[in-house]
Amino acid sequence: AQSVAQPEDQVNVAEGNPLTVKCTYSVSGNPYLFWYVQYPNRGLQFLLKYITGDNLVKGSYGFEAEFNKSQTSFHLKKPSALVSDSALYFCAVRDRSGGYQKVTFGTGTKLQVIP
């Protein structure tokens, strides 16, 4: 079975400061990892993914995430937060083995960027 944990329901950060949204995962094999963002009254938008290769993945809107296999983590980061980054962020995992596996989503972390 696979699972995703987002330990923080909400993260508050001042505009211009670096931000981190935490995610840890559990899969039996090797993972595909994803981050999505959801703005109010909108669907989920894809931000970035880790498939294989470099552990540091760069995505949309200046976001990046670092895959850490030993810590089974995939934290989302941005060097300088914008007020417009305020949204709900979901981490997701999928087992890479055995054909298409369902994606498991985390519970979400609300990011609040304070002007």
Place this chain on the structure above:
Amino acid sequence: SAVISQKPSRDICQRGTSLTIQCQVDSQVTMMFWYRQQPGQSLTLIATANQGSEATYESGFVIDKFPISRPNLTFSTLTVSNMSPEDSSIYLCSAADVYHEQFFGPGTRLTVL
């Protein structure tokens, strides 16, 4: 990336009625899914819509309540049948190719009175 549209974007329905939600993808995709989401909360997978065959339902969801069609590789419908207030939620359509990320529609916000 795939662009996904859903109709209707929102609806208010009476208890005991049914609503069909349409999902259109702008390119052929291997996989299509239907999710339910309470505002501000995580996603719950209802079913995988299989092209030309019956959908694969997750635990707690049944075909009689949530019939799904997928006549081709770009279109699917979800019907919420015999609705009750507990069915009030956001319903999201999603699509993916086998080894790629999923993309999501804007959602259908359903309120059942």
